[in-house]
Amino acid sequence: MALDLTLYTNPMSRGQIARWMLEEVGEAYDTILLGYDDGSMKAADYRAINPMGKVPAIVHGGRVVTECAAICAYLADAFPDAGLAPPLDARDAYYRWLFFAAGPVEAAVTNKALGFVVPEGREKMAGYGSFDDAINALEMAVSGDAWICGEQFTAADVYVGAQVDWGLAFESIPSRPAFEAYASRLRERPAYQRQKEIDNALIAEMQKEG
Numbered sequence: 001m002a003l004d005l006t007l008y009t010n011p012m013s014r015g016q017i018a019r020w021m022l023e024e025v026g027e028a029y030d031t032i033l034l035g036y037d038d039g040s041m042k043a044a045d046y047r048a049i050n051p052m053g054k055v056p057a058i059v060h061g062g063r064v065v066t067e068c069a070a071i072c073a074y075l076a077d078a079f080p081d082a083g084l085a086p087p088l089d090a091r092d093a094y095y096r097w098l099f100f101a102a103g104p105v106e107a108a109v110t111n112k113a114l115g116f117v118v119p120e121g122r123e124k125m126a127g128y129g130s131f132d133d134a135i136n137a138l139e140m141a142v143s144g145d146a147w148i149c150g151e152q153f154t155a156a157d158v159y160v161g162a163q164v165d166w167g168l169a170f171e172s173i174p175s176r177p178a179f180e181a182y183a184s185r186l187r188e189r190p191a192y193q194r195q196k197e198i199d200n201a202l203i204a205e206m207q208k209e210g
Helices: 015-025 068-078 092-113 131-141 155-169 177-187 190-209
Strands: 005-009 030-033 057-060 063-066
Touching: 005 015, 015 068, 015 155, 015 190, 057 068, 063 068, 068 092, 068 155, 092 131, 092 155, 131 155, 131 177, 155 177, 177 190
Parallel strands: 005 030
Antiparallel strands: 005 057, 057 063
């Protein structure tokens, strides 16, 4: 029987973030794998879900959500018993850093990886100013001994944490004590470990078939 919650993903994609969030939520979900080379990600039936033809996407009770930060925020609200969002009157840091990572950090890291450097004197035209500005602010967000919202682990930690974890692994962000300590705490979470086990197994299977 089909479940009410479906993840569209590829294990070698940002879909890992959505799966991690789903594992944190703890609700049962279906998974539909889409490929980069077989046309399924660009097929008309999937473009009806995500016109960008990219993963991840989730469908929950007929509602479609794309973009990893939006998926994380949506799932936290859709399943409040998981405790992955602060109370409404305490969401300042939650919203601030969740969307900072989705905007300035994502853009700064991607542009640097592509070799694009904001011309000197034109920093105010870029939402992130400069790569160093964005990374220094990110470091401030994760410099505490707990989580972004204090003692409560939230969806912001899933999304921001994925940026830090991947950035360290692929050396797209610099190794700093605050980043390393934060990533170490994240990697101890059972949901993080389940996600890695699932997606790593899928990657191995795909590589064997390829």
